[in-house]
Amino acid sequence: MNSLYAYMDEISMNPELICSICRLPLTDPCCTPCGEMFCRMCINNWIETKSSSCPHCRQNLSINRLSPAPRLLRNMLDRLQMECLICGEIGILRINIEEHVQKLCPKTIVSCHSADIKCPWLGQRDQLDDHLIACRFEGMRSIIIELVMENQQLEEKVDEQMNRINHLTELLKFQEDQCVALKNKYETLVKQENQLKSQIHTYEHQAQQLLEELQEREAELTFIRSQPSQLDVKYSFITIYE
DSSP states (O other): TTTEESSSSSSOGGGGOOOOTTTTTTTTEEOOOOSOOEEHHHHHHIIIOOOBOTTTTBHHHHEEEEEEEOOHHHHHHHHOEEETTTTTOEEEHHHHHHHHHIIIOOOOTOOOOOGGGGGEEEEEGHHHHHHHHHHHHHHTHHHHHHHHHHHHHHHHHHHHHHHHHHHHHHHHHHHHHHHHHHHHHHHHHHHHHHHHHHHHHHHHHHHHHHHHHHHHHOOOHHHHHHHHHHHHEEEEHHHHOO
């Protein structure tokens, strides 16, 4: 039961209007297949957390087998007499009790009509009219609203600039990452270039050695080829003298 109001004749209340789970007058009543009435929240909680059987007849029960209570019973519940524990008013119909507390009860704590423009006042509803007469916020509503609107516009501009800054920051980070990637790629290429230069230098040195060796071989070959000619000359020279 809400601590803001109470039933006036709960002790002598018709037992048919009482939920057998919470022992309070039915709230949003629903009916089981066996005809027993329970608060919808009570029976739903019972099925979901305690048992899948009806608290009354112990037969299997699921939420989708529940049905709304008859209109007659609902009307009887709506006409139950209640007392507001805030202001002490009695004889309030249950169907009207929430409206009484939220909109009519003179002792309910409410805020100023100018709470939307930051008036901090809180007080009982029957004190509100006196407060409004002296409320500085209400008297300066037009000025405050204008200032609030200007402040909202400035906040929107700040948010817009912050979004732009965040976008530029992300773009800068992306470009920095690209620069790092390009730098790493450049360093890799330079390293590869140096390796290639070293290999080229090695190949040039080997080529020079091969060239020198080839020249030596050609010189030897030329010398070898020239030997028979010299022998022929010697042989001819000997023949002439004979």
